[in-house]
Amino acid sequence: MTETPQRNPRPLRVLAAMSGGVDSAVAAARAAEAGHDVTGVHLALSANPQSFRTGARGCCTIEDSRDARRAADVIGIPFYVWDLAERFREDVVEDFVAEYEAGRTPNPCLRCNEKIKFAALLDKALALGFDAVCTGHYAQVIVNEDGTRELHRASDMAKDQSYVLGVLDDKQLAHAMFPLGDTVTTKDEIRAEAERRGLAVARKPDSHDICFIADGDTQGFLAGRLGRAEGDIVDESGTKVGTHEGAYGFTIGQRKGLRIGTPAPDGKPRYVLDISPVTNTVTVGPAASLDVSGLTAVKPRWCGAAPSGPGTYTAQLRAHGGETEVTAEPVDDDALDVTFTNPVRGVAPGQAIVLYDGTRVVGSATIASTRRATASVA
Amino acid sequence: MAYLDHAATTPMLPEAAEALTAQLGITGNASSLHAAGRRARRTIEEARETIAEALTARPSEVVFTSGGTEADNLAVKGLYWSRRDADPARTRVLASPVEHHAVLDAVHWLGEHEGATIEYLPVDAYGRVRPEDLREAIARNPDDVALATVMWANNEIGTIMPIRDLADVAAEFGVPLHADAVQAFGQVPVDFGASGLAAMTVSGHKIGGPYGIGALLLGREYSPVPVLHGGGQERHVRSGTLDVPAVASFAVAARLAAEQREWFAREIGALRDDLVVAVREAVPDAILGGDPSPGGRLPANAHFTFPGCEGDSLLLLLDAQGIECSTGSACTAGVAQPSHVLLATGTDPDLARGTLRFSLGHTSTEADVEAVAKAIGPAVERARTAGLT
Numbered sequence: 001m002t003e004t005p006q007r008n009p010r011p012l013r014v015l016a017a018m019s020g021g022v023d024s025a026v027a028a029a030r031a032a033e034a035g036h037d038v039t040g041v042h043l044a045l046s047a048n049p050q051s052f053r054t055g056a057r058g059c060c061t062i063e064d065s066r067d068a069r070r071a072a073d074v075i076g077i078p079f080y081v082w083d084l085a086e087r088f089r090e091d092v093v094e095d096f097v098a099e100y101e102a103g104r105t106p107n108p109c110l111r112c113n114e115k116i117k118f119a120a121l122l123d124k125a126l127a128l129g130f131d132a133v134c135t136g137h138y139a140q141v142i143v144n145e146d147g148t149r150e151l152h153r154a155s156d157m158a159k160d161q162s163y164v165l166g167v168l169d170d171k172q173l174a175h176a177m178f179p180l181g182d183t184v185t186t187k188d189e190i191r192a193e194a195e196r197r198g199l200a201v202a203r204k205p206d207s208h209d210i211c212f213i214a215d216g217d218t219q220g221f222l223a224g225r226l227g228r229a230e231g232d233i234v235d236e237s238g239t240k241v242g243t244h245e246g247a248y249g250f251t252i253g254q255r256k257g258l259r260i261g262t263p264a265p266d267g268k269p270r271y272v273l274d275i276s277p278v279t280n281t282v283t284v285g286p287a288a289s290l291d292v293s294g295l296t297a298v299k300p301r302w303c304g305a306a307p308s309g310p311g312t313y314t315a316q317l318r319a320h321g322g323e324t325e326v327t328a329e330p331v332d333d334d335a336l337d338v339t340f341t342n343p344v345r346g347v348a349p350g351q352a353i354v355l356y357d358g359t360r361v362v363g364s365a366t367i368a369s370t371r372r373a374t375a376s377v378a
Numbered sequence: 379m380a381y382l383d384h385a386a387t388t389p390m391l392p393e394a395a396e397a398l399t400a401q402l403g404i405t406g407n408a409s410s411l412h413a414a415g416r417r418a419r420r421t422i423e424e425a426r427e428t429i430a431e432a433l434t435a436r437p438s439e440v441v442f443t444s445g446g447t448e449a450d451n452l453a454v455k456g457l458y459w460s461r462r463d464a465d466p467a468r469t470r471v472l473a474s475p476v477e478h479h480a481v482l483d484a485v486h487w488l489g490e491h492e493g494a495t496i497e498y499l500p501v502d503a504y505g506r507v508r509p510e511d512l513r514e515a516i517a518r519n520p521d522d523v524a525l526a527t528v529m530w531a532n533n534e535i536g537t538i539m540p541i542r543d544l545a546d547v548a549a550e551f552g553v554p555l556h557a558d559a560v561q562a563f564g565q566v567p568v569d570f571g572a573s574g575l576a577a578m579t580v581s582g583h584k585i586g587g588p589y590g591i592g593a594l595l596l597g598r599e600y601s602p603v604p605v606l607h608g609g610g611q612e613r614h615v616r617s618g619t620l621d622v623p624a625v626a627s628f629a630v631a632a633r634l635a636a637e638q639r640e641w642f643a644r645e646i647g648a649l650r651d652d653l654v655v656a657v658r659e660a661v662p663d664a665i666l667g668g669d670p671s672p673g674g675r676l677p678a679n680a681h682f683t684f685p686g687c688e689g690d691s692l693l694l695l696l697d698a699q700g701i702e703c704s705t706g707s708a709c710t711a712g713v714a715q716p717s718h719v720l721l722a723t724g725t726d727p728d729l730a731r732g733t734l735r736f737s738l739g740h741t742s743t744e745a746d747v748e749a750v751a752k753a754i755g756p757a758v759e760r761a762r763t764a765g766l767t
Binding site: 078082127128129 | 691760
């Protein structure tokens with residue numbers, strides 16, 4: 001059996017966030033099996049203000065809600081649907097749009113963990129008498145002898161999701177439970193475990209897309225929200241090489257979908273180097289120009305005490321990204337200066353930088369600007 | 379366990395369960411001509427007579443359906459179509475805004491797909507339609523009204539409508555009035571024959587009968603266009619092989635509902651009064667929804683708004699202690715939205731999120747009331763800490 005009992009010897013009242021997917025279902029099942037008093041909750045995050053039931057049907061989330069309910073039935077725990085659509089709209093969707101509008105590339109999953117699952121949901125859970133919120137994230141919380149907590153990468157590095165949890169502070173971590181984090185296992189094995197537990201979601205496909213953009217068309221979603229705003233695509237010398245329909249539609253490092261008429265002089269592919277919402281200009285150039293030597297990040301959050309001086313860490317710069325060695329130093333209270341040991345390619349402002357000491361999450365911050373290996377780009 | 383959600387469904391009466399199981403082993407399609415068919419047909423017709431008697435209707439006025447939702451749809455859509463077919467000018471539908479979704483969504487659908495003009499009648503702070511408002515709405519142009527529909531008693535806040543007065547007004551103008559009496563049957567006198575209604579909905583499982591069976595009481599002069607076409611059963615208004623065991627069991631429950639109505643109103647009404655007192659003692663600022671006067675509300679309904687709470691939170695906290703109630707109508711369960719009933723009565727949308735409906739029934743006891751009395755204060759206190767997310 002791969003099911004691992006909880007580290008916590010004391011049974012807790014646990015609120016399990018159940019998305020309708022296989023991971024959160026297995027996580028809830030493991031928490032219940034470990035002897036905790038578990039209640040399942042599906043978060044309704046998509047607002048539908050229509051008062052007539054007939055018109056309110058047909059949304060994909062109703063099926064997810066049903067799947068979550070069926071999993072809760074099988075696990076044998078109470079189940080409710082909580083409507084957090086308004087909070088989600090304010091804190092995640094509007095933030096997502098505003099970040100793109102500002103030329104940055106947000107990570108809505110991270111924002112959802114920070115503002116919804118481990119804020120709105122956790123606060124409500126604690127007020128209602130629960131001790132912890134349980135999710136299907138792959139990460140580990142380790143309790144030290146002195147009671148302090150550390151967030152660590154999942155045992156299985158390939159599935160580790162500590163990056164999107166790096167934004168959690170001590171208080172949030174103190175009430176977080178990730179029953180999948182200490183499992184070295186493949187997704188197939190999680191599915192097999194779900195099957196063994198009789199959970200019908202065992203064969204449900206994974207969701208990878210942004211949950212509030214059901215058709216996966218992020219550009220279309222942004223165009224609908226921000227409107228078309230035609231502008232220039234220029235090369236590093238400032239020469240116009242094409243046009244775009246909205247600078248918000250691009251991400252640093254993007255290569256596909258640029259539709260540049262004029263080929264590069266050297267015939268090599270070009271990448272998005274910079275997005276300037278003020279001038280509505282997108283700058284493109286060769287891959288080598290994507291190399292950055294360092295960055296400045298804002299709104300740092302530390303797991304434990306903030307470091308007093310420069311330190312050497314490994315850093316992760318995007319979800320599913322690899323590790324890179326950095327030297328990081330807090331600047332004032334609200335910024336972080338980071339220098340890469342070796343230049344890194346394609347770093348997008350708006351994404352988080354998460355610092356690790358081994359497997360331990362030290363802290364995280366939001367990337368504000370990068371320093372190109374050749375010249376600085378805002 | 380304190381089951382206080384009888385308005386969602388109430389435990390089956392032992393007599394009804396017995397009638398159901400007694401029929402399960404018997405073969406016979408009530409439409410067949412041979413002995414087995416005749417036997418089934420006899421069971422159906424006896425049940426029809428029993429239900430007619432319980433509701434002071436004629437047996438031919440009882441049209442069996444699969445339940446309240448189907449009966450509501452048949453009345454609203456069927457009467458609309460037949461009235462419009464007879465005179466294309468009749469496209470206006472008058473409805474109370476506090477109807478159950480089975481009526482509300484059917485009416486809405488007629489507006490979206492059948493060219494109907496929907497007019498929602500005004501209601502007072504208790505959710506009650508006044509006859510003069512119905513009169514005003516019809517009199518504006520009596521020739522274009524297809525039908526009016528006003529529930530006999532509200533499923534969320536328990537308000538009883540002045541159905542006879544409303545039916546008198548409708549009859550004056552020759553407009554058919556439908557009433558959803560699903561919640562009223564068994565709790566207040568429901569007298570179809572004397573009501574003046576064109577059509578009336580009742581349901582089996584709300585009165586201690588089985589699920590999946592109901593009836594539309596339908597005046598003999600009305601021939602609504604069917605929603606279900608087929609073998610022509612039930613006056614050609616509702617096709618489909620009749621569910622003999624369910625019909626037989628429904629009839630037993632209907633007879634008992636009528637016979638025990640006075641006992642129910644007195645005894646269960648007294649328990650309900652105790653519950654209201656207990657909740658108000660524990661939570662002095664709880665607001666009783668609907669009409670506070672005993673004659674104005676269903677005897678088994680107690681609906682409260684708890685300022686500063688989310689109904690969902692309260693439900694979870696009470697559920698964890700074995701107290702089962704609802705935030706509104708069970709069909710709204712799932713995603714919390716302010717109840718359309720409360721919004722129609724002019725309740726502030728934020729306040730409308732903090733509601734609980736306790737509905738008592740034939741198995742309710744003092745112990746149920748005591749459980750609520752003990753749990754509601756701390757639950758409200760806790761839910762207020764959680765606040766309105």
